Amino acid sequence: MPKDGGIGASSKRREDIRFLTGRGNYTDDLSLHGQTYAVFCRSTVAHGRIVSIDTKATADMPGVLAIFTGEDFKDVGGNPAGWLINSRDGTPMREPKRPVLAHGKVRHVGDAYAAVIAETYAQAKDAAEQVAADTEIEELSPIVDMAKAVANADNRVHDEIPDNLCFDWGWIEDNRAAVDAAIKAAPHVTTLELINNRLVPNAMEPRASIGEYFPGTGDYKLTTTSQNPHLTRLLVSAFVMGIPENKLTVVAPDVGGGFGSKIYHYGEEALVLAAARKLARPVRWTAERSESFLSDAHGRDHVTKIELATDLEGNFLAIRTETLANVGAYLSNFSTATPTFLHGTLMAGPYKVPSVYVNVKAVFTNTAPVDAYRGAGRPEATYSLERVIDKMCRELNLNPFDVRRKNFITPDMFPYATPVGLNYDTGNHGATLDKAMQMANVAGFEARVADSAKRGKLRGMGLSTWVEACGLAPSHLAGVLGSRVGLYEAATVRVNATGNISVMTGAHSHGQGHETVFAQLVSERLGIPESSIEIVHGDTSKIPFGMGSYGSRSLSVGGSAIDRAVDKIVAKGKKIAAHMLEAAEDDIVFANGNFTVAGTDKAKSFGEIAFSAYVPHNYPLETLEPGLEETAFYDPGNFTYPAGAYLCEVEVDADTGRVEVAEFICADDFGNVVNPMIVEGQVHGGVGQGIGQALCENTTYDENGQLVSASYMDYAMPRADDVPFYNVDHSCQTPCTHNPLGVKGCGEAGAIGSPPAVVNAVIDALHRGGYSHVKHIDMPVTPSRVWAAMQAK
Amino acid sequence: MYNFDFVKPSSVAEAVKALSDDEAQPLSGGQTLLPSMKQRLNAPGTLVSLTGIAELKGVKREGDTLVIGAATLHATVAKEAAAHYPALAELAGQIGDPAVRNRGTIGGSLANNDPSACYPAAVLASGATIVTSNREIAADDYFQGMFTTALEPGEIITAVRFPIPQKAAYAKFVQPASRFALTGAFVAQYADGVRVAITGASEGGVFRWSEGEAALSSNFSADALKGMSGEAEGMIGDLHGTPAYRAHLVGVMTRRAVSAAH
């Protein structure tokens, strides 16, 4: 019998009712008395020197209240990178100032160099157009291609940064000599050069921010589309504007998707606050879709060479990678962590590889900043690794299932320290591979190939077995790795006098379903119905602290904090019960919502205890404070390591090169599962994005730094008919050993594991169809690219 | 969007009069015009809506000809042309999504003449006649390159007259993002020969593929086109496909249209 509540139940997502009936409360829904509108002037050139901005004509236009340029912010702070990365030679990364508005130079198409505030949106639009007309920008030669950027010392995105190089990172530098030697001596080396394509996040709700200033108290309020309101508050306070943290409230109400792009603080948020202070009126801004394309932090964008050394039976001996990682024009908050500690540390995958060395050069270009996007670094690592393994299997004529299996870290080997710095706590990769093969009916594949052939289609199967590191993050480790913040999570569980519960969590839900899942957790522990539990998130004035949601951390870190707070509630409840039942505290057991004296039928319900805590007439006041509210901070002991085996079957139209995903099978190990329906939905979404990356999403800057794919007319998002009916399973469970819930996280898995499965399947189809000269096709594997590869005999 | 005036006449004559103002522009379904206005790429002083004019709407059979009013919705063509000219109805049913098909109109599509639009292929392959507020224009004279037509300023399309073929079909290979035609082939067989029109592929907009027509006029079968493809020279090259790819698709999609013709 499936449970109908608590841990393990597929409780319906309670938040969906308001989302689906138009009753959500998004930033742009907020309407405030006296509100004004901000519109930004954005660069139309990739690289230019701002010669002059003449705002005189604009200032007299109807409704115009204020005009800001980079000059206005030149003395305030910059928006910093959250991780300090050191280069191989020990020098710290080069970190240019990222101003609220561009000052001196514009550095990418979409870079905001001015903002206008007006009474109405239309007036602000008109005024911004006038400012743009009265602005002189001297065009400079654009830096777009990464290889050229590092080769040309004189043409610089930031005048003070030669070679456009942010850092040259080696991981682990001590492995380098051994890896070089192993590759030199190896019986076989497979080399693959590939591109991990840049992606535009495309959250359904564009970014939006409203700044308010209350002159009576000097308080500020920022309502914004954030995955991470406390971090935004910290950055605005400590780095950018110097507003004391206790004078700034950041609220992220309902947020319509983020996928990483809303983790970060953006200049628009600082601008609306500065403008609100100047005008003492609310100032609002909502991005147009075109602005989102040009100014949201993009994802991926790696150019990689990977070498895999093996013996002739396909046993892995060593891996070496060289990557150019695009950071765009400025360092977004996580941009330096993504290509390094979220990427290099995963380069051993689920395999026992004796030695691994990863080199990443992060490069500035005149393009939008690049930062973490669903999976962040781990999809890049997984793609490189799973593609090169596939290529090696073809070169040595080995079975890709067998090769992966014999290289797996086996269950008896955990905990397992990898050569790239992680310590995997648990896993069973053979089990997920078995499961996937069984779900896929691998034995029936040849018959399906023949059936496809009858319809003129080439069928192929691709495999990807992967592991990732999430549940960000153990603070001590993150600190060693360069993080400038802690990565714990906080929660308060407030039991109200009438027995219902408010849970304040620092994790932020922007579609994930936390309101449902966290209520399930607390319900399970306290025996209170889910409907009596309220989850409060996204408001720094209500929540003790938080580090937001990303890196599949909400349940494993945020949920664990809630669990710890519940421990404290139970412990205090036992004290109250012991007093009321005149028993020893140690004799009180708490189960099914009742505090009972062990071995007796003497009991108090949870509600009675709660009431007594607030109406303490019969209460141990000498030794115990009244009230029943507890806060916990939880800092994980390690990353969590979800893993899985993904199998994809595609059909390639031999005439047109069009790829259709016929089957997608996921056997995941997420440890314990709280809500199977939500987990399944997360995998669907992640795989959908992975298929989008693999087949559709083609972010293209031309040589002038213009974003060619800047609208849905050219940027292909995966649609319902681009993806198959997924077949997903998470019955293989090796619970996480170090968090109290035994959970690992499922938010990014689909996007991490799926792209190589798709591309491997396409290559397989082409080989089976007689196009064995095709060794690789870069993503997105568009019809045109497949056809061109088929022709290139 | 900039400010504009809006008028909604109820006859073609009134519409033509309203359009005599230089700053005025016809508005039909708005599926192309409104997005460009929202992006401030287009700023008409007055929009003259054509959707209140009854004489511009409807699908009518007149002997061997199907007459479609310029302001007829794609969705209406998809439904009402099916019994008379199924290939045309199928084409209309593949334009955009339901929302687009229930606003967008044939007249708007033809006036716009997007090089990737679907209707131009049907109109050209059918040798249809574009009826305007002051004349009739043969399809062969109407399309004059990307976004360029024989229409004079202030002239509005009122109807399109399609000679009904013996057999026809449209085969559309979609551009993955916009889902307009990356390359689309419309094939129509008439007593006096076969016409093939290709959309989406050429920098010159919709065109007749004469090699294909010649081959099919003597043998109306996919085999007649075996190994044939278009000429890469002059084809569109963009992030969705090279000129060579589009030239290749000319052959593939025409063969598919021939196989599907009914």
Ligand SMILES: Cc1cc2nc3c(=O)[nH]c(=O)nc-3n(C[C@H](O)[C@H](O)[C@H](O)COP(=O)(O)OP(=O)(O)OC[C@H]3O[C@@H](n4cnc5c(N)ncnc54)[C@H](O)[C@@H]3O)c2cc1C
């Ligand atoms: C999401 C989306 C997907 C689409 N997919 C496709 C597709 O797959 N295939 C395809 O072919 N098209 C597609 N379209 C375009 C769609 O078919 C439009 O409806 C069509 O191109 C324009 O028709 P309209 O009635 O909306 O014209 P409007 O936008 O109202 O007008 C377009 C232009 O024509 C002028 N005009 C309008 N009517 C007349 C007239 N009677 N006489 C003279 N001038 C006139 C207007 O002044 C304007 O310049 C798509 C559009 C969208 C938004």
